[in-house]
Amino acid sequence: MLDVYHEEGRKEIENSPFVAVIADETTDVACEFQLVIVFRYLCKGRPVERFWRFYMLDGHDAKSNAECILNVLQPLLIHSPNKLIAQSYDGASVMSDKNMLKNELQVLYQRDELSTTSEAVSLSILLNEEGLNCTFQETLKLLVILITILMSTSEAERCFSRLKRIKTFLRNTMKEERLGALDMFAEQHFVNGIENFNNKVIENFATKKERRMDLIYRKL
Known part of the structure; x- marks a missing residue:
């Protein structure tokens, strides 16, 4: 189930223009160092924060944390490393054409339905719903x-x-893989939204290794 959960999460990250990572650490009841990784990105115009997994660290230091986070990020962003942004990020390439962004904002605030929208999320959704995402490309990226x-x-x-x-x-x-899989159930809203989740889990389980019985039923 965790494999299917991660596969659907990868698809969302691939379709999102940007992604941010949240990482924090603690010591669990067995005195083992645990690092949790959460990703934040846009999904269908709305920001989501997806729990990814708990990771058991060998050391309680910056090097161990950095190596773990990089190992998780590398396969997810191997084709688009520039997709990752952070809170301190201040070199956005979308700001390179300042005149274009300025012109878009001037036109945007001349429209009553857009100028009265005060939240970034609401404005982003409104631009997509009104079919204005191509007209206000730089504004939408910002x-x-x-x-x-x-x-x-x-x-x-x-x-x-x-x-x-x-x-x-x-x-x-309890070890790392089972712990991450059990915590996945807290993301109930995301799991329930995965189309044919049960079938995908069954197919994944059946094809992971050779078994005595063919668990996948195929119509002739």
Whole structure:
């Protein structure tokens, strides 16, 4: 199930123009170092924060954290490394043509339905719904960057609250893969939105290795 969950998450990240990463660490009940990674990006015009997984670290230092985060990011952004932005990011290429952005903003604020919209998310959705995403390309890129930039690490902190409920003293030998898979169930809204999720899980399980019985039914 976690494989299917990650595959659908990869598709969303590939279709998103930008992505931000949230990472935080803690020591669990078994005194093991846990790093949680959460991704923030736009999905269908709205910002989402997807829990990715817990990772057990060998060391409690910056080097161990950096290596783990880079190992997770590399396969996700191998074809588009510039997609990753951070809160301190201030060199956006969309600002290179300042005159174009200035002209778009001037036209935008002349329209009553657009000038009265005060939130970045609402304005981004409105531009897409009105079919103006091609007209206001630079403005839309700027809005997407503002929405994707992280405001806090609250989502990562919530993951640690779930960690305490999952990995208790009675289950303190639980390893990384099972822990991440169990915490995946907290992303119920995302999982429920995956089309044919059950069938995808069954196919993934059946094709992972050779089995005595053919678990995939195929119509002739």
